[in-house]
Amino acid sequence: MxxxxxxxxxxxxxxxxxxxxxxxxxxxxxxxxxxxxxxxxxxxxxxxxxxxxxxxxxxxxxxxxxxxxxxxxxxxxxxxxxxxxxxxxxxxxxxxxxxxxxxxxxxxxxVPGLPDLMEPYVNIFSFKPSKKVYFLEEEVWDELSFLLADTYKIPDKEMLEPLKGGEWWGKIQPLPSSSLKGTVYDKFSGQPLEKAEVQIFDRDQNLIMEIPVHHTGDYEFNGLAPGEYMVKGTSKTYGDQEIRVQVAGYGKLIHIPMLPLS
CATH class of the missing domain: 2.60.120.260 (Galactose-binding domain-like)
Known part of the structure; x- marks a missing residue:
């Protein structure tokens, strides 16, 4: 293409x-x-x-x-x-x-009232539902959710997290705080970085927290209050990368591309 x-x-x-x-x-x-x-x-x-x-x-x-x-x-x-x-x-x-x-x-x-459009919640899990569960077909589900009351909340990633365990029905509810996670990777090769840190700052440039990435290049911040933040990827062999992000009471996925210094 x-x-x-x-x-x-x-x-x-x-x-x-x-x-x-x-x-x-x-x-x-x-x-x-x-x-x-x-x-x-x-x-x-x-x-x-x-x-x-x-x-x-x-x-x-x-x-x-x-x-x-x-x-x-x-x-x-x-x-x-x-x-x-x-x-x-x-x-x-x-x-x-x-x-x-x-x-x-x-x-x-x-769009207020809709899940994060930049990171859709579809295909969260790898399993395929039984053919007997006809109401999960995409077109039928769209028609059903369109008719539901405005107070109905379309599940997002954080709301669906309890599905991974048992007794999940009573746990599905909007979360009062936000999570921010993603992968730190080499911009040219696309490979995740094993040795890097991620810092998060508030809108006044005050450092809130700094964490090392996982060996897979992943990072995650939890319990963030809704608001404006800056996420910064740092590494000794890569240039710093800063990304501003708005979080609003639900999880958000932000990948951080890093440029090698040499």
């Missing part, structure tokens, strides 16, 4: 000219927030936002860290599409050896 056809989000947060995300079960007009960053390239960045092929918002000449807000109409099922006006290739600009066609860094897509 060439980069012009790529419609997802790369593991390091970059998107190309088009980004497409499925939407489901939006029962009333809802606000949409898109958080992103434009680095020095491309020289000019305009974004067009579509829902089911209909233009709902345009943002022109975006620069630095930006936030776009729009309104999504009610829908049972559809697609959100973000179309960028231009792309650049880091290798052609002499930045590094990256040959991808990139547009901007996509940090967050938020």
């Amino acid at each position: 060439n980069n012009e056809e790529f419609t997802g989000r790369y593991h390091d947060g970059w998107v190309s000219r088009r980004f497409v995300l499925p939407l489901r079960n939006i029962k009333k007009e809802s606000s949409l927030t898109i958080e992103g960053r434009r680095l020095p390239y491309p020289e000019k960045l305009d974004l067009s936002i579509y829902v089911n092929g209909q233009l709902i918002h345009q943002a022109s000449n975006l620069g630095g860290q930006f936030s776009i807000r729009a309104e999504i109409p009610p829908l049972f099922r559809g697609n959100l599409e973000i179309v960028a006006s231009d792309t650049f290739v880091p290798k052609e600009k002499g930045i590094n050896e990256d040959e991808r066609k990139l547009s901007f860094l996509l940090d967050e897509i938020i």
Whole structure:
């Protein structure tokens, strides 16, 4: 697949000219927030936002860290599409050896009342349900959840955690605090780092905690109050990598790409 056809989000947060995300079960007009960053390239960045092929918002000449807000109409099922006006290739600009066609860094897509759109909860477990459990078929489940009351909470990763043990039914409830976890990895090879630390700071740059990564490159912070944080990956043989993140009462997955120093 060439980069012009790529419609997802790369593991390091970059998107190309088009980004497409499925939407489901939006029962009333809802606000949409898109958080992103434009680095020095491309020289000019305009974004067009579509829902089911209909233009709902345009943002022109975006620069630095930006936030776009729009309104999504009610829908049972559809697609959100973000179309960028231009792309650049880091290798052609002499930045590094990256040959991808990139547009901007996509940090967050938020629709209040829906689970984390950037890290969907689907395919959490590896088992396959019995064929007798017909109501778990995707289309039927979508129709059912669309008809449920607004107070019904679609399970997210943290709410589904009790399913791994027994006697789980009474334990499923929204959690009052947030977790933040992910993998620290070499940006070029994609290999997890065995020797690295991850620090987390509050919005005032105060260090909250520092932990070493697991031998698989994984890290995890638990019990975070909702708010704005900065996660920082550090290593003796890699440059520091900082990522700002907003947590809001549920778990979030943030992978940290690291650039080797030599």
